[in-house]
Amino acid sequence: MTDTLLELAAAGLLRVRANAAYDAVRAKAAAEKDMKRSDRLSVWSPDGKVYLGAVSKTNPETSAGIGDAAAFLDWVKATYPDDVDWDMDIVGPDDEVKAVLYQHAKHLVKLKEVVKPEFRAKVLEASNAAKEPAGPNGELDVPGVVMSAAATSTVTFRPSPDAAATLTELIRSGAVKVPDLLDVPDAPDGGE
Structure with a gap:
């Protein structure tokens, strides 16, 4: 079991460092001026013969929510x-409510006004369309x-x-x- 735990620890270290390296290159790509929001660019091997995949840049938009x-x-x-x-707020003790609420004990509930969910969705949709x-x-x-x-925007x-075989060869060469x-x-603590 000790060998497996050491292997797990080593793989965890490599995963954390690989994720950090990937995030750093993604941030660098996102900052480049050639790539605009919503772009999707093909990546080819240097000789142009092997399609390696696609790099995409997101186009997040503002969105509406209820803040008050x-x-x-x-x-x-x-x-x-x-x-x-109308909706209800439960105002009685939990154990009492659980025991008698199904019997419609009115002293345990209080009506309150709420916006209908369908209308709330319409307002949020209108707000998203108007951008205000x-x-x-x-x-x-x-x-x-x-x-x-x-x-x-993020780049992925x-x-x-x-792609794996070609990318492996490009890295090794x-x-x-x-x-x-x-x-x-x-980092003095090893960075992890």
């Missing part, structure tokens, strides 16, 4: 009252709706089924430089 549920509920009540429903908080009929500045910033590589995963990192 109470403000949003107040706006819906005032603007679209038919899209407000918007109602389903084009109203702007809907209270409680927030827009999240677009995420940073998806290899072709027969020195045509493609990759970091030595066994080099001691700069």
Whole structure:
């Protein structure tokens, strides 16, 4: 078992370092000006004979969400009252609620207003389309709706089924430089 545990530890070290190296090259590729959001570029062997895969850059967009549920509920009540429903807050002790709730003990529940899920989805869809908080009929500045910033674009590589042999040969021949995963990192604790 000791040999297996040592092998696992060594493989774990290599995995962490390989992931860090991959992330560093992805960040470098994402920063290059030639590649724009939504691009998908083919990668070929240097002689142009073997398709190795594709590099893609994501195009994340802003998205709407409810940041202040109470403000949003107040706006819906005032603007679209038919899209407000009732829900319950459980106010009794858990053990008592579990024992009698199914018997409709009204002293254990309290009604509360909530926006219907279908209407909430319509507002978020309208907000995403408008790129700002918007109602389903084009109203702007809907209270409680927030827009999240677009995420940073990321770059990924998806290899072709027969890329491994060609990439292995390119690495072994020195045509493609990759970091030595066994080099001691700069961090005093070993970097892991």
